Each structure stands twice: as structure tokens, then as C-alpha cells.
Amino acid sequence: MELFDEVKNRYFQLVFRIINECADGKAKADLIKIIDNGEFEQKLISKNQQSFADMILNRGKKEESLNLLREKEGLYYPCIDSNGELPLPVRFTNLEKAWLKALLNQSEIKLLLSNNTLEKLQKELEGYDSPVRDEYIEMTNTIKLPEIFDRDKYKENFRLILKALTMEKAVRYSNLDRNGNLYSNKLALPINLEFSMRDSRFRVSMFSIDEQRPVMANIYSMSDISIIDEDVGIDRETAKNMLFQQKYSEQPIVLEVTDKNYAMERCFMCFSRMERTARELGDNKYEIKLNYYLFEEEGIIRDILSLGPYVKVISPKRIQEEVIKRVKSAIAL
């Protein structure tokens, strides 16, 4: 199957959902709601000036309508009676099966799937020949961290944090930081599990109830985790918003990029994850404004330095001075 395939067209899929929604009959108003939610924000109009809703609700000429639904006593039903069964069974496509099989072979899949689930799926996809294989794609520019010593403990920690996140409950835990300091019996509300694409490690972003601030911990360095079934005075959504607000910089970083040696392309690729605006200044120069989280600052400074003389920090002054300081130290070495 193609990756870019008509079967996965948004409207093609919308028809699928509409037919299944109509299994027991659906009123026109309900169908209009489903269509509104499923369509593009700007509605499409066919060459014959018909909207998608017109076509699916058979509001035009017979040859222009889809006629996949039939109206009976004010309700719409699939055009073929499904005898009480689901009108359109849901099945994975070949492309999806190929991807799913690759998923089952991921090194950390056992963190997320129990042996039972994994075995059942492996059995179902046993004879399926998937072209999606790790051996065909090599990741580069990665960070290879030391192996996790106690895999069982790591798996147990991961599952507890995942459970706490799903239940939106706080956890008590201990944590050993990279300098060997042990922090015992801490109380925090997990916000997200963060996965780094470069070092393939999970970290958990939490809101510390003890310190009333966002904190981050490595899952492997945590211990004595227990889920707390009590109100800690803050919910996950509020904690998440506090993290976004407290840690988002008020002032963007403004860079001037000279487009030599593909510097502009490299610069945009480096910072593609961030909210940004850009404009052309002329004379092969461009201005980029980057909105960033304060905890990313060190990484951004390193990225700016890595781009060399083609990128100049215009503001804030603090970051400009840090870049200049490091460059001067580099020359002095």
C-alpha cells in the first residue's frame, strides 16, 4: 500500500465513520455535527457547487449524491442493511500491519505491553512480511548512554509512573541525582513522560508538591515509588499549564543568520521544534525569533555556537554575552 493513499483521505475516512455511526439510525442534525467535526475547517465545495454534507445526505441530484445512506422516518441508515452487525468492520491496512509488526520489535516495547498482549499480537502477525525494520534505518548524531543496570527495577518504575499518569495521581518517591545526592520520600504529581530522541531515555516531568515547582527525574534513578490516593491540591492540567507558563521565556532569542554554507537551513533544522518567526533582512541575511523554555537555554547556546560565525545573537544581551564569553575562552585555550 502507498503511504499517500486515497483510502486514508480525510473525507474517505469520514464516510467510513458516518456509515458506522448510522448503524442504528442517525438524525440529520447529528450527522451534520459529525460532518462539521470531521471536515476541514474551511469546507470543500465540489465542481457542482455541492458541499460534502449535501453529497452524503443525498441533497442534490441522484448522480451527484453518494447514496450510501438511506432516510427512513427521519433517520439515516446505511444503504445496505447490516442485520444488526457493524456495517463496516474496522481492519488494519497492510501499511498499518507493517508498522504494527515493527512496533512489536522495538527494544522498549515490554515497558508498554504486557507479555500476554505482545504474544497475542506477535502470533497474529507471525507470517506477515513487514518492510519496516530497524536494520534498514540507522540513527546518527545520537547519544549513547551507559546501559541501565537494573532493567527489572527500571521497568517497574516506568509502569508505576505510567499508571500514576493514567490515573492522574501523585507519587511518593526517592531519587538519586547525578552527583550522588539522595532525595527521600518526595511527593510530586507526574505531568508527562518525556522521551529523548537522542539518548532514548525516559524522564518524568513532575510538579513537586513539597517545593511547589516543576521538577524532572530520570526513571532509572528513582526508587520506592508509590502511588498516592489523596488530593494533593493541584491537578495534572493545572500543573502542566504552570510548567508552560513559568518556564516559557518572556523575551524571544533574536538571531541574525547569514546564509553561507547552508547555515540558514541548518539553523532552521536545529530550531524547528520551537515556536518561531523569521524574516528576510536582505544582503543574504535573515532574522529569526525563537520562543523557548528557560530549561532549554544551555542547549540553545550550544546550538548557536555549533552554527559558527553565520549566526549572531541580537538579543537578549545575557545570551549574547554568554556566547561571546565562550568564544573568547575558546580562542584563549
Place this chain on the structure above:
Amino acid sequence: MFNEFIKHYNTIRDILRDCFLYGYFSRDGLENKRNVSSRKVSYEIRRIQQYIESEYIKFDKDGRYKLMSLSYDYMRHPENILVSTYTTRSFTRTDLLIFYLILLYIASENKPCTLKCIEDGLSSEGLLSYDNISSKTIQRKLTEMSERVGVLTYEVVKRTKYYSISKDILEKLNAYELNELMTAIGFYKNIVFPVTAGYFCEQTLKDYMQYERKIEYENKKIFNYKHLHFHPVIEEQVLWEIIKAIHQRRQIRIQYHSPKNTNNRSNRKVLNPYKIRYDVRHGRYYLVSFDKRSRCIVSRLDRLESVELLDEQFKREDFDQEYRAHMLYSWSSASLNPTNKPETVKLEIFINEPEENYIIDRIKNEAPLGFMEKIADGHYRFTMQVNDSYEIIPWIRSYAGYVKVLEGKDLAEKLLYDWKETLANYGIV
């Protein structure tokens, strides 16, 4: 059915890249860059506005120009906003109708059906008119649905095909296990390439849980990603073709689009595709392949205009050693000419111990094939081999103030020149 849909993903690939990655182009700027008419640019911009949710599309003013860009904040939006551009392939009314009529009919019969049985059934219900839809069209659609898409399966009995709905591979999973699978797909959909297929998988499982099992699922958006790029999705159509070719051991003909080279013939090459390399830091795909003389060719996927799978096959294992010889010491994409040896780079590292020990760990982790030795407190030496030392210049630069080059072809001079240039930019001489 609607003009807004497109037949080939290439139609929007370039403009998506220009808008998503760069985002500083006005309409005039895009016309000039791509050398296309203003009408074409307008159509393409309108398409992107249709395909991508408006909250991610930004318009900025630059004088009289309006600049369109796509932007997201990775902390707030871990869902790849560009995947929706893969749900826009055009189809005809007949395509849609036959697809669903066939599925509806076979599902309602609840037993394997022949082409004739399907035709007669649909015709007797008044759903099919031979004036508009021929028997061949239905046959073609049945083949497509069973062989290409995979939602149907068939059995041949006395040279007649009996079609039925494909097996439900999730049948034996209970509600808890389906939820587990949903969480796993929700996490890996941004990691296992092509990620577009992961997003499709997630939607199908959601539909399955809702319609087949009546299980409520609430997406709690548990996962977040660091160093996740969205823009590589733009190259996934090309990536998918290459992955299939590697798997089927088939040669490919690529058309390489290079801004520097407009010679059509030199841009079309027949290659044995061996491996894709994905630079995680920059979000860039490279294809490593070998030509008929076993020369290693590295091509950026964003520069590939098209990939054609040929009938000619190759033995992948013939290139195992070649690949290792060419790419073992590659930082990202630079291959080693077999007549050359890898370059040795020696670095001296100065840190304040113990508070900056993490820098030593980070360097070791980022260059795992290198060797670190401690000379004295706060003073280390790191030796590594690379195919091309110029490839690691950005990496060395990122350790400005900590690292000094001891050995490496012109590296120290090049870096010193860069640092002086950098200071000159700030008016410091």
C-alpha cells in the same frame, strides 16, 4: 471529488518545506525561489491552509508583505501537525462508492462472496448501474482492496475468487490489552518510521475500539518528546518507497533535485539502496546506496524528486562490508573513500572538576567510538576517528571554551578562524 485534493504528494512537498522550516517567504518570495507562477503559489498556499489546522498557521507582516509560516511548540503539541497532509490524496466519486458498497455488501452477507455475487447483490438493491460502473472496475477495486489495501482477503476455489473481510487480528485482545496497545502506539507513532503509518494505526485502533468493541478511550497525552522534529514527515513518501525497495532488494532510479545542478541526465541514477541514515539532531534523512561500480552514493532525501522501483534486483549482503567500510566512522552522512583512511582527531578538554564532569560524560556519550584519557585534574584528552573531520566541526564548536584541537586536518586553524569571525560579528576584534 474535490479540487483541493492532490494526486501526488510532491505537489506540496517543496512548499511545505519552505513554509514549515523557513517561514519567511512572502508570495513574491516563493514565486521567485521556486520559479513558478503566482497562481500556482496561491493554489498551494490555499491547500496548506486547508490541510493544516489554523492554530498552527501564522501570518506575520514584513512591510507590505504577508509571511506565512507553520509553527508549533513541542511541549504543548507532541502530535505531528504535518501528518494531516498525508490525508489529502484525491479520489473519484466512483472510487469511494465502490469501495464502501463492496465492504458493506460483503459484511452484510457474512460469508465469502464472488465478484458475480457482489455485482448481482448490489444491482438488485439498485445500488449499481452498469451504465456507470463496469464489471472490470469492480474487479479492479476488489484486487486493490485485497492485495494493496488489505481490508479484504480471498480464497480461490476452482479458479473463482471468494472475497471476505480480512481477519480481525485484535479479536483475542481484551479491553485492558487494547488500551495497552493504544498507549504503545500513542508513544511509538512519533518514533518508528514512517511515522505517518503510526498515526494511521492509532486512528484505526481508535475506530476499532469505538465501533467494534464500544470501548471508551481517553487520550491523556502522556508522552512528550525531546529532539523530535516534525519536518522529516515531508520526506516520508520518498522514504516509504526506498524502504520497500531495500526490503524487496530492488534497484531504484532516483531523480535528484540539486539547486546547483540542472542537468537532468546526471540527476537520474540507478542505485542499489542499502540503508537510510537519520540524523536525529537535525531531523534529516540520507539514503546510502551503491551504484553499479559499487561506489557509495549518499543522497539527502529532501533533495530526491522521485524514486522509481525497478525490476532488477540486488543482493543486499553484497554491500554489508562495503557499508561498514564506508560509514563506520561517519558522524552523520560523510562516507569514506576506500582509497583514504579515517582521520584521527585529538581534542584536549579543560573543565572545572567535579562540577563540570558531566561535560566529559557527554562527550564520551556523543562520540562513543572515541577514547577518553585523564591527563590531570580538569584536563582530559579525547581521541577519535572520523571519515571527514569537517563533519564534526559543529559538534566541536558546541564545546567552545572547553575543547582545544590537538590533531586534525586544518581543524584548529579553521576553528580559530571561525571564532575570530564570530567575535568580529559582534564588533570585537
